[in-house]
Amino acid sequence: MGKDTAVFVTIDSSSTKDVDDAIKISQTDDGFEVVVAIADPTDLVLPNSPIDLKAREKAATVYVRDHARDSMLPSVISEKKCSLTAGKPRSAFVFTMRLDSELQVLDFTPSLQTITVAHRLHYEDIPGIAADAEHPLHEQIACAVRMAQALMATRRKRGALALYDLKQFLMTDEEGNLQQLTSREDTVGNVLVQEMMILCNRLFGDYLVKHNIPAVYRNHEATLAAPPVGELMASIESLLFANNADKAVASDRLHTLLGRAKYEPVAAGHYGLSLPVYTHGTSPLRRYPDLINLRQLKAHLSGTDFVYTQDELWAITSQINDTLRERHEARRESFKETAARKAEVMEQAGKLRQMDDSMLGMAVRNVRLSNLFGDALAGEICRRLKTGAIADGVIDRLFMETDRALIPDNLAQAMSEWLFKYTTKAMHLVLFGTSLNLFSEYSVECTTVNGRFRAKASLVMANNQRITSQGKGARKKEAEQIATAILIAKACNLPHGGHTEVATEVDTDPTPATQAAQTLTSVPVNSKGALLEFCTKHRLKTPTFAVSTMGPAHKPTFVCSASMAFDGRAMKVSSGPCDTRKAAEAKASHLLLEQLTMAVSMAKKSIPTVATTNPVGAVQEFMQKLALPMPDYNFVSHSETPPIFECLMAFKVNGRAFAHSARASTKKDAKTMAASQAWAALHA
Known part of the structure; x- marks a missing residue:
């Protein structure tokens, strides 16, 4: 397909009115040319004008499903004068990208042009056009679909959280969060648009850095508990594609580990995309950071002064992040309340077996609010506990957030039986309880007696009670898990007869x-x-x-x-x-x-200052005593002959981030040296 036959098309949902991006894709002799046109509202929305200040206050358009409920810009601008309406000439930022046949970027050129969109398409149109050889857009759309799928596969190989499943209509967004779509057609169309926008924003970010343009970047940091991306993807896919696939559990796991992305005027990297630099510039009608970046680009292209200084960008991004965080939390609480009401209705209608895990979790949450645990609900949870078909989120609420006085004895017995059947879950409950400040100072020690392992575990409860327990097993891990399970049983006042004795020590001078x-x-x-x-x-x-x-x-x-x-x-x-x-x-x-x-x-706990010949073990023991996530170690090979390995170590203590690196001829030595630096930093 020659470049001259390609035309600009927009691809959105049928309800979209503020169309701010169009694409034109063609295959060339040496690869591909991708042209992305972005709506230009900069002449109509002047910096620090009333319209601009209102847009900054809103930070982004609020959508309910695909409908704009509260637009960032007035509709006369976002839906009429600047929207890339088919057949209407529009001023636009045009990003021209050339890639070779292996999708390696050859060139990225931004410019200001007047463009006219030839066709408006909807997500559901894409598979049909790609399959219909007689359609006038077939060649362009089929090429775009192939390229988008190849781009996603390439991102995944590079370490990004990228997947989509046409059977379940699932895909991940740029942060790696799971998105549930409505059909196979929608999924293909969404993947196409997303991949082109990610490509454009990635190269735009690189361009801003290369040309030293003050700008806003999209930074994304995972929690310290997040495993390497490959392991996380394997875990999520095992949940999604198993026979008893649980999308809610997979989504909860991602949300727990990914952390939230934020806007900053420095490029700090993007975990979900596995990129050192990423920005937003493709939705200026809907997102304020995109409008900022396009204003800065326009000043650069025209040779005029930048609109914003670095200090001004720090203040603006702080305001934007606060607004988006508050909106996210309010929406999450609203969803919770809606789900709680739905769970209550289902429970009253006797539809407990039809509840999915999220609804069951909400039913347990309602117990805490109403101070009443119904017999039917208790019976359904007992049934799921006995079959093992119960999600971690329900377990967390049941064990850690429900008053024991409300739990009937038959359910308490079932909880205990589940706990000692799945002792591997005990440590998760300790960590979750610690995150709620129900526990502190968890520790476990293991010794051997006549070839068997004996573990002694302890933790301090919120009322300063110290609980200790002992567990025995043929393996060290087994003994530790049993001891920890007994701690949980004691802390939750659950039956634990037949298991190793549990002792309780009470602070003699309570605060x-x-x-x-x-x-x-x-x-x-x-x-x-x-x-x-x-x-x-x-x-x-x-x-x-x-x-x-x-x-x-x-x-x-x-x-x-x-x-x-x-x-x-x-x-x-x-x-x-x-x-x-x-x-x-x-x-x-x-x-x-x-x-x-x-x-x-x-x-305020003081950090021990004893010297150590085993810094790796010392740091891990220290983190374990505070019930904090273990340090994250990543290795990079810099040379094969001679071998040179670099160990990158990261962890947090009381909100303070520690990051250390060291190089050595073996991974073990590099890890030891990095841990030694960390141990010294803990004493600083």
């Missing part, structure tokens, strides 16, 4: 917070004042409170939830039903103050 925890029925009414005073003293962000009313109008009860962020983690508590609004706020404040007191105490 005021401990005393309060042991007498929750007498929570002081000034707990909210004490909480706010504590936050002020420790320079913490003020908590947020939300009170809901339950029960009949003549005798209402009140439930207060209090939440805040500490050390990068979200803390949230609920008072449970109370007779008055003030009592609910006091109880929630007391519970949150208790968690904060423990968290601040842990954050």
